[in-house]
Structure formats: structure tokens, C-alpha cells
Amino acid sequence: MDLKISSANASPDERSAVDDLLGADQETSQGGERNQDGHRVSRGGELLRNMRHLLLPTLHAVNDRIGWISRGAINYIAQRLDIAPADIYGVATFYALFDTNERPARQVHVCIDLVCRAKGVFTEDSLPVGSIPSPCLGVCERAPAVLVIQTGVTPRHEILAPAIPQDIADLVTGKSVASEQPVSAAVPQSPDESLVLLSRIGRVDPLSIDEYIATNGYVALRRAFEIGASQVIAEVTASGLVGRGGAAFPTGRKWAAVAGQPVTTRYLICNADESEPGTFKDRVVMEGDPFALVESMTIAAFATGCQHGWIYIRGEYPRAFKHLANAVKTARARDLLGENILGTGFSFDITIFRGAGAYICGEETAIFNSIEGYRGEPRNKPPFPVEVGLFGKPTLVNNVETLVNVLPIITNTGEKYASWGTQGSKGIKIFCISGAVKKPGVYEVTFGVTLRELINLAGGMTDGSSLQAVLLGGAAGGFVGPEDLDLELTLEAARTAGTTLGSGVVFVLDQNVDLVDQLQRIAAFFRDESCGQCVPCRVGTVRQQEALARLASGSRNGDLQLLRDLGQVMRDASICGLGQTAHNAIDSALTRLKVFS
Amino acid sequence: MSSQVATGLQVRRSVELTIDGEKFTALEGSTLLDACRTSGKEIPTLCYGDTITPKNACRVCMVELEGSRILVPSCSRKVEPGMVVHTDNDRTRHSRKLVLELLGSSVDLSLTKNVARWNENYGAEPTRFGPPSYRDGNRDQAVTGHHHKPDGSSAETVHQAVKIDNPLYIRDYSKCIMCYQCVDACGEQWQNTFAITTAGRGFDTRISTEFAVDLTDSACVYCGNCIQVCPTGALMFTSEYEMRGDGTWNESEQTQTDTICPYCGVGCALTLHVQDNTIVKVSSPSDHSVTHGNLCIKGRFGFQHVQNRTE
Numbered sequence: 001m002d003l004k005i006s007s008a009n010a011s012p013d014e015r016s017a018v019d020d021l022l023g024a025d026q027e028t029s030q031g032g033e034r035n036q037d038g039h040r041v042s043r044g045g046e047l048l049r050n051m052r053h054l055l056l057p058t059l060h061a062v063n064d065r066i067g068w069i070s071r072g073a074i075n076y077i078a079q080r081l082d083i084a085p086a087d088i089y090g091v092a093t094f095y096a097l098f099d100t101n102e103r104p105a106r107q108v109h110v111c112i113d114l115v116c117r118a119k120g121v122f123t124e125d126s127l128p129v130g131s132i133p134s135p136c137l138g139v140c141e142r143a144p145a146v147l148v149i150q151t152g153v154t155p156r157h158e159i160l161a162p163a164i165p166q167d168i169a170d171l172v173t174g175k176s177v178a179s180e181q182p183v184s185a186a187v188p189q190s191p192d193e194s195l196v197l198l199s200r201i202g203r204v205d206p207l208s209i210d211e212y213i214a215t216n217g218y219v220a221l222r223r224a225f226e227i228g229a230s231q232v233i234a235e236v237t238a239s240g241l242v243g244r245g246g247a248a249f250p251t252g253r254k255w256a257a258v259a260g261q262p263v264t265t266r267y268l269i270c271n272a273d274e275s276e277p278g279t280f281k282d283r284v285v286m287e288g289d290p291f292a293l294v295e296s297m298t299i300a301a302f303a304t305g306c307q308h309g310w311i312y313i314r315g316e317y318p319r320a321f322k323h324l325a326n327a328v329k330t331a332r333a334r335d336l337l338g339e340n341i342l343g344t345g346f347s348f349d350i351t352i353f354r355g356a357g358a359y360i361c362g363e364e365t366a367i368f369n370s371i372e373g374y375r376g377e378p379r380n381k382p383p384f385p386v387e388v389g390l391f392g393k394p395t396l397v398n399n400v401e402t403l404v405n406v407l408p409i410i411t412n413t414g415e416k417y418a419s420w421g422t423q424g425s426k427g428i429k430i431f432c433i434s435g436a437v438k439k440p441g442v443y444e445v446t447f448g449v450t451l452r453e454l455i456n457l458a459g460g461m462t463d464g465s466s467l468q469a470v471l472l473g474g475a476a477g478g479f480v481g482p483e484d485l486d487l488e489l490t491l492e493a494a495r496t497a498g499t500t501l502g503s504g505v506v507f508v509l510d511q512n513v514d515l516v517d518q519l520q521r522i523a524a525f526f527r528d529e530s531c532g533q534c535v536p537c538r539v540g541t542v543r544q545q546e547a548l549a550r551l552a553s554g555s556r557n558g559d560l561q562l563l564r565d566l567g568q569v570m571r572d573a574s575i576c577g578l579g580q581t582a583h584n585a586i587d588s589a590l591t592r593l594k595v596f597s
Numbered sequence: 598m599s600s601q602v603a604t605g606l607q608v609r610r611s612v613e614l615t616i617d618g619e620k621f622t623a624l625e626g627s628t629l630l631d632a633c634r635t636s637g638k639e640i641p642t643l644c645y646g647d648t649i650t651p652k653n654a655c656r657v658c659m660v661e662l663e664g665s666r667i668l669v670p671s672c673s674r675k676v677e678p679g680m681v682v683h684t685d686n687d688r689t690r691h692s693r694k695l696v697l698e699l700l701g702s703s704v705d706l707s708l709t710k711n712v713a714r715w716n717e718n719y720g721a722e723p724t725r726f727g728p729p730s731y732r733d734g735n736r737d738q739a740v741t742g743h744h745h746k747p748d749g750s751s752a753e754t755v756h757q758a759v760k761i762d763n764p765l766y767i768r769d770y771s772k773c774i775m776c777y778q779c780v781d782a783c784g785e786q787w788q789n790t791f792a793i794t795t796a797g798r799g800f801d802t803r804i805s806t807e808f809a810v811d812l813t814d815s816a817c818v819y820c821g822n823c824i825q826v827c828p829t830g831a832l833m834f835t836s837e838y839e840m841r842g843d844g845t846w847n848e849s850e851q852t853q854t855d856t857i858c859p860y861c862g863v864g865c866a867l868t869l870h871v872q873d874n875t876i877v878k879v880s881s882p883s884d885h886s887v888t889h890g891n892l893c894i895k896g897r898f899g900f901q902h903v904q905n906r907t908e
């Protein structure tokens with residue numbers, strides 16, 4: 001490509017950050033060495049055009065080294081990857097973890113989202129100097145949470161939770177973070193061998209493949225190889241498993257659709273973007289049982305004929321990333337991943353791909369754009385991902401929790417799995433309980449428990465607190481009130497009751513939480529996270545926030561009607577699920593909890 | 598039921614669908630918008646242009662498709678046999694009204710064609726979200742994922758100062774509806790220059806060069822193909838901008854003359870817009886089979902020599 005590059009040059013540090021990732025400058029890039037005539041040589045062509053998927057990792061490399069993305073850095077990346085600087089700028093400014101303005105080497109991101117702000121410690125207006133407000137960091141069981149990024153040659157990403165204001169002041173001035181609690185702290189049920197999905201947590205070292213194998217690890221994969229691809233799909237279909245990412249789509253049907261595609265180059269994506277406020281189950285699974293995810297992805301790929309898999313993990317999950325990277329590497333060394341797995345002739349490998357601060361990139365088609373090196377804007381459907389997905393190929397997208405359920409399905413048979421749970425909701429579900437309960441964390445249950453039972457499982461309400469409301473399913477979900485405590489937490493009961501389980505969020509609000517403040521935060525969240533592509537969502541989320549601000553200050557001239565009108569157009573006319581659900585929680589607060597009436 | 602029509606070398610089947618209770622046939626591969634328009638339905642469009650694959654981002658063309666949970670963008674949704682479509686019911690009218698209100702409340706649509714008529718037709722009142730705010734936030738410096746908390750006393754707009762950084766054309770992004778057409782014309786779909794991009798996210802998305810540098814520091818080659826596709830007047834010849842400022846721009850006094858560009862052997866088609874015997878701007882017929890409305894800097898802007906008059 002004929003690039004026009006300004007005179008801004010990358011610093012040696014920026015160049016080396018890029019070169020460490022892409023390898024030394026080759027003749028194939030426009031920044032390449034000069035030939036004997038002193039001309040830069042570029043013989044990239046096809047090769048360069050196929051490198052765009054390295055854009056996000058390259059931006060990460062610079063951001064992790066320097067702390068921000070400068071003009072010089074963008075120019076250098078442009079030459080290395082043959083992408084126009086403006087195009088790169090468009091991508092870099094899409095993601096909240098990147099900044100194109102100079103920033104200090106240390107960034108302290110303080111969660112000001114629903115669960116953390118309910119603790120009453122931090123809001124956007126009360127942040128210690130030098131810290132950056134952040135949407136939900138997915139550590140809600142230990143609210144309030146802080147993510148510290150220390151950039152440099154060996155960048156460090158660390159979570160501190162729970163945090164107090166003094167901690168943040170210390171972190172901003174360079175103090176290091178005390179080491180994180182063990183993963184098992186997030187699983188109050190652990191250690192418990194009888195659990196189906198969380199049984200290894202607190203019992204097995206998540207970094208040890210031997211301990212994984214010693215606790216039934218890789219039994220399911222061997223079994224899958226025995227029964228063959230189509231039988232695996234048959235078992236998953238028989239199990240009645242539906243997606244745990246929020247949309248509850250039947251998993252077996254999706255697998256069969258991918259397996260039936262005429263195009264044989266196919267990809268698998270594990271959706272680990274988990275950015276729905278109040279959701280942290282996928283994080284706990286990845287941190288506590290990473291090999292289970294690697295094994296289940298291998299089974300999914302085997303069943304559907306995918307040659308390569310990606311784990312798209314949100315950028316704010318340092319420990320999950322580390323544990324997964326170890327799992328992938330170790331599995332590869334043991335012939336459990338890569339060429340000719342276990343001598344079966346089946347080959348499959350996994351790339352771990354870090355997001356960069358964008359809730360929208362959890363939308364299945366936005367992931368494709370993000371991995372391909374474009375702005376994470378959702379694509380138009382149809383065509384659906386199972387037909388035309390990543391790099392234009394049939395793609396299977398599944399949530400972390402969905403995938404790990406495949407292991408008990410294969411080891412126990414689909415029929416057995418289907419015998420757990422209720423008629424309309426089969427099997428095992430992980431809920432994320434946060435807020436005013438004694439033991440917040442992730443809980444594994446068979447479908448069918450009621451909201452009351454679940455809260456009791458979490459130790460009941462904290463002393464002296466009384467229940468004001470529960471947010472089910474996160475910001476895209478809905479509120480229910482104390483009168484709904486006997487609601488059975490199944491897909492069918494939730495639907496009948498006009499609410500949703502969404503991603504499994506159960507955020508318990510006591511009488512001290514300012515509900516109006518929560519609603520305003522939900523509105524702010526959707527406004528910040530809208531990709532900006534379509535009008536109903538891009539402008540609608542702002543108008544919704546403005547109307548709530550007016551209602552919060554006491555005036556209500558037509559604003560309730562305005563909100564309903566906005567809700568309808570966002571639901572009816574938005575391109576993707578973000579805009580379509582951006583009014584749900586607010587609507588439920590108005591209608592069920594009678595806020596503002 | 599399906600007949601076949603040969604178009605060029607391709608054989609396209611025709612499909613039958615129901616629009617507002619009446620049966621129509623449309624060519625396979627065409628869009629619902631095509632089908633609706635040939636069957637005489639008026640559907641408003643904003644981000645749809647005739648030379649760019651639509652981004653279907655404005656959502657003003659939504660129609661109801663039976664069996665679909667949400668409305669579908671007629672400009673992009675391909676016809677399928679047996680579709681049952683409603684173009685004008687309460688749901689589509691509500692959706693169009695709100696989209697017009699949302700855009701009208703945040704963007705200066707004064708030069709966007711048909712908007713006044715549509716507002717009336719759909720009962721859209723863009724002012725009902727409160728008085729527009731022209732807070733001179735520097736939108737080019739917006740930090741992704743962060744915003745200025747609104748108090749609800751006014752409706753935030755995309756207002757920003759007009760960018761005048763070169764002698765040929767101006768960029769007034771207060772008028773920009775984010776239809777993506779200029780970005781697609783500059784980049785992938787036509788020009789392959791990639792001087793401009795969509796930057797930022799959410800309400801802060803904006804059309805920008807890298808780091809919002811002046812066009813003169815960007816990769817822009819002044820082909821003006823972005824001006825050609827811009828439906829809102831956000832991108833405008835400097836000549837037009839200045840005449841509008843002086844109050845002398847008068848389209849009803851203008852003639853349009855098609856001619857051939859004199860500069861090179863390609864021979865692109867030009868349309869000269871002439872007022873008072875002076876060329877005031879140049880466009881190119883978008884239905885031209887070779888150039889599709891695209892030109893280079895010489896054809897688009899190199900018209901001064903024609904009117905170097907010695908008074």
C-alpha cells in the first residue's frame with residue numbers, strides 16, 4: 001500500500017516494543033532495511049496484507065511498554081503492518097485501555113461500576129487524584145476493585161480488591177500491590193469434590209497439568225475421540241445445554257450448524273470478554289481451572305471441524321490470562337494441543353487474544369472485527385457467524401461457561417446431563433452473587449433453585465441489611481424486588497416473570513444503595529460502551545442518560561414517556577444486543593420497583 | 598412461480614414477497630429497499646448512498662419483517678422468497694420518528710435533503726429532548742470510555758468548529774450523521790487513500806484524520822470523493838461554503854452541465870455547477886459506469902483556469 005507517513009518517528013523504546021512482537025524489521029515492511037542503493041525495500045504484498053490481525057497485539061505491546069500510543073508509534077506500526085496511520089488511529093481510539101494522549105507509565109483504574117459503587121467508596125466524582133474511573137472490572141465479589149497497570153519492559157498488571165482510598169493514593173505514587181487472594185476465595189463452596197464445574201477449585205493447582213490429569217482431566221477428550229465427532233454433537237444436543245453467554249441459544253444446534261458448513265476452514269472462538277457489570281464467573285473458571293477450558297475447546301473443535309481457536313479474553317483479566325497462557329503452553333508440550341493431538345491425527349491450536357477495554361467486543365460479530373484488527377463494531381446479521389464469521393469463515397462462538405459444561409456432558413452422557421435441572425433449563429449453572437450478602441462469589445447449582453435459596457447459599461444478607469432489590473443478568477438484565485424472592489432461577493421462570501438470567505448476575509442491593517444512582521450508572525455504562533455505529537444506540541443512550549438526570553433532580557415533565565419511547569426505538573432498531581438491551585434494566589426499575597412514581 | 602431474468606451474463610431469479618399486504622416480485626440479490634421503491638413505497642434513507650455499500654447505521658429505513666424480533670434495515674436486507682414486510686405501521690413509524698428526533702437533536706441537518714418533510718410526515722419533534730447544547734467540548738480530544746456527566750438541562754450535540762485547513766474544501770462535522778460514506782469512499786470502497794477514519798466510540802465517534810491533524814498533514818489527495826458522497830453538507834467545496842457565508846449561494850439560479858474532464862486520457866465525466874457564469878463546484882454523475890462519481894483533484898478542483906478572466 002502507498003502509505004503517507006508524517007515526520008513523527010517512533011522512539012527506540014516504541015520500536016523495540018513493536019519489534020519484540022513482530023520480529024526484527026524485515027524487507028517485507030515499509031520501515032525495512034535499505035538495500036545497497038539506499039532504498040527501502042518492501043516486498044510484502046500478500047504477506048503484509050495478512051498481518052492485520054496483529055494490529056491489536058501490537059498496540060498492546062506499545063501501550064504496555066510506554067503507557068500510551070504516540071504518533072511516532074502509529075507511524076512505525078503503519079510501516080510494519082502496511083496499514084494507514086489514520087486507520088490505526090481509528091482502531092486505537094476505539095479501545096478504552098489505549099490512549100492516544102500522553103499518560104504516565106503507571107495507570108490505576110478504579111472500578112466505579114454497579115457493585116463497587118454500591119459499597120459507597122468510589123464514584124467518578126470521588127476518585128483519588130491520578131486514578132482513572134473504570135467500568136466493571138469483573139472482581140465484584142471483592143468490591144471495590146482496582147486494576148494497576150505498570151508499563152515498561154516487563155509490564156505488570158495487577159488487581160487489588162477490596163481497595164480503600166489510601167491504597168489508591170499509594171498505588172498512584174508507585175507502591176506495589178499486595179499479592180492477590182487465591183482463586184478459591186471467590187468460590188465459597190470450595191473445596192468440594194462433588195461440584196461438577198468447580199470441583200477442582202481449591203483442590204487442584206491451576207498451573208499444574210499433572211494435577212489436572214490426576215483429577216479426571218482429559219478423560220472427556222479421550223472419550224470424544226472414541227465416540228467420534230458426530231456423536232459428540234449428538235451428546236451435546238441431547239444434553240439440552242444452552243449458551244451461558246446471555247442469549248441462551250441451544251449449543252448442540254450451533255455446533256451442528258458449524259459442522260454442516262460446506263466450507264471446511266472453520267474457526268472456534270471462546271468468548272471470554274466477560275464485561276457485563278456484575279459478571280465474574282468466566283474469570284473464576286479461567287483462573288481456577290484453565291485446563292478445563294483448553295480441553296473443552298479441543299473437544300468443540302474436534303466435533304465441529306475447526307482448525308484453530310481463539311480465546312478472546314478481556315484486557316482487564318491479568319491472572320486468568322496468565323493461567324490460560326500456561327495451560328495452552330503446557331498442553332501443547334504434552335501433545336494435547338497442536339499437531340496430531342494424542343496421535344489421533346486431529347490438529348488444533350489456540351491463540352489467546354487480549355481485548356483492550358470494550359464491552360461491545362463481547363458481541364460475537366464485534367469479536368471478529370476486533371481480532372481481525374478493525375474497530376470492534378458489530379457486523380450486520382445475516383450472514384450469521386456459523387456461516388460467515390472470523391476471516392469470513394464459518395465460526396463457532398461459545399462462552400467460557402458453555403464450553404466447560406461440555407466436559408461433564410461427554411463424561412456422563414448428554415442424557416444424564418439432561419436429567420439434571422428442570423424441564424426448561426437443563427444442567428448446571430454458575431451464578432455470580434455480589435452485593436449485600438455474607439459470602440459473595442460464584443456458586444454452582446443445578447437449575448431450579450430459587451432466588452431466596454441462592455441468597456441463603458451465599459450466607460444470607462449481611463447483618464443489619466434488608467433487601468431493596470436484586471439485579472438479575474447485569475446492566476443488560478433487569479431488577480426484581482423483595483416480592484420476587486421465590487422466583488425459580490430458570491430460563492422459563494425468568495421469562496414468565498418478565499425478567500432474565502442473562503449472564504448469571506445476582507447483585508443484591510440492600511436498603512442503603514441509592515437506586516437512582518445505580519440507574520444513572522447503568523445509563524452511563526451503555527453510553528460509554530456503545531460502539532457508536534447506529535443512531536438509536538449512539539444518541540439514544542445519551543438521551544436516556546439526560547432524561548434520567550432530569551428525573552433524578554426531581555422534574556419529570558414527560559420524561560417517563562420519553563424514556564419509554566427511547567427504549568422502544570433502541571430495542572426495535574439497534575443493530576446489536578447492546579442497544580437492544582440498553583433500556584431493559586431501567587425499564588424494570590420503572591415498572592417493577594416503581595422508581596420515580 | 599419463479600421466473601428468470603438475464604441481467605448481463607448473470608441469471609437472476611425473481612422472488613415473490615408480500616409488502617403491506619400486496620404481493621410483489623423482486624430480483625434475487627436486490628434489497629428490500631429496492632423492492633419497496635419499485636413497488637412505489639416511500640422509505641426514507643440517510644446513510645444509504647447510490648455508490649457505497651450501505652453501513653446501515655442510521656436506521657431510518659427500518660421496516661417490519663414478520664418473524665424477525667427486531668425491525669430490519671431495508672437498505673441492506675436482501676429479499677428472500679416469502680418475506681412478509683410492513684413498511685408503514687405503528688412500529689416502523691415510531692422507529693423512524695425517534696431516529697429523526699435523535700439525529701435532529703444532535704446534528705445540524707439543515708442541509709440534509711428531505712428531513713423537514715420527513716419530520717412532518719412522522720411527527721418528529723427534535724426539540725423535545727431539551728435545548729441543544731453547543732458546549733464547545735473538543736470532540737477530537739474525547740477520551741474513549743469517559744464522558745462529561747450531563748445534568749439534563751440540555752441535549753448534547755456533536756457541535757464543533759468548522760475545520761478550514763486547506764483552500765479546497767471545508768469539514769463541518771456539526772452536520773455529520775456518521776454515515777461512514779466518506780470513510781468508505783476514501784478507503785476501501787473507492788479511493789484507497791485512507792486519509793480519514795472513524796475515531797472514538799459511542800457518542801464521541803467522529804470522522805478524523807490520524808490524531809486529528811489538518812488535512813494538509815494527512816494522506817489526503819483532495820480527490821473530493823468524500824464530498825461527492827456526503828449526504829449532509831458536512832463536507833463542502835470552499836467556494837460553496839464562502840458563498841453560503843456571503844448569502845450569495847443560490848441553487849435555483851444554478852445550471853448543471855455535464856462535460857468531460859480535459860486533463861488526462863481517462864476522460865471522467867464532470868458535472869459543472871454554474872451560477873452567474875461562474876463554476877461554483879464540480880460533481881460527477883454517480884451512475885457513470887466507469888467513474889461512479891469519483892474524480893481526482895484535477896477534475897474536481899482544477900476549474901479555476903476556465904474562468905481566469907481579464908476584466
Ligand SMILES: Cc1cc2nc3c(=O)[nH]c(=O)nc-3n(C[C@H](O)[C@H](O)[C@H](O)COP(=O)(O)O)c2cc1C
Nearest residue numbers: 243244245271273274362363364398399402577578
Ligand atoms: C454487547 C454484548 C456483549 C456481550 N458480551 C459477552 C461476553 O462477554 N461473553 C459472552 O460469552 N457472550 C457475550 N455476549 C453474547 C455473545 O454475543 C454470544 O451470544 C455468546 O458469546 C454466544 O456464546 P454461547 O452460545 O455459548 O452463550 C455479548 C453480547 C452483546 C450484545
Ligand code: SF4
Nearest residue numbers: 531533534537576579
Ligand atoms: S446497538 Fe450500539 S453497540 Fe450495537 S452496533 Fe449499534 S451503536 Fe454499536
Ligand code: SF4
Nearest residue numbers: 783817818820821823
Ligand atoms: S478528498 Fe479524497 S483523499 Fe481526501 S479525505 Fe476526501 S476522499 Fe480522502
Ligand code: SF4
Nearest residue numbers: 773774776777779827
Ligand atoms: S462527513 Fe458526511 S459522508 Fe462523512 S460520515 Fe459525516 S455525513 Fe457521512
Ligand code: FES
Nearest residue numbers: 644653655656672
Ligand atoms: S438508510 Fe438504511 S440504515 Fe441508513
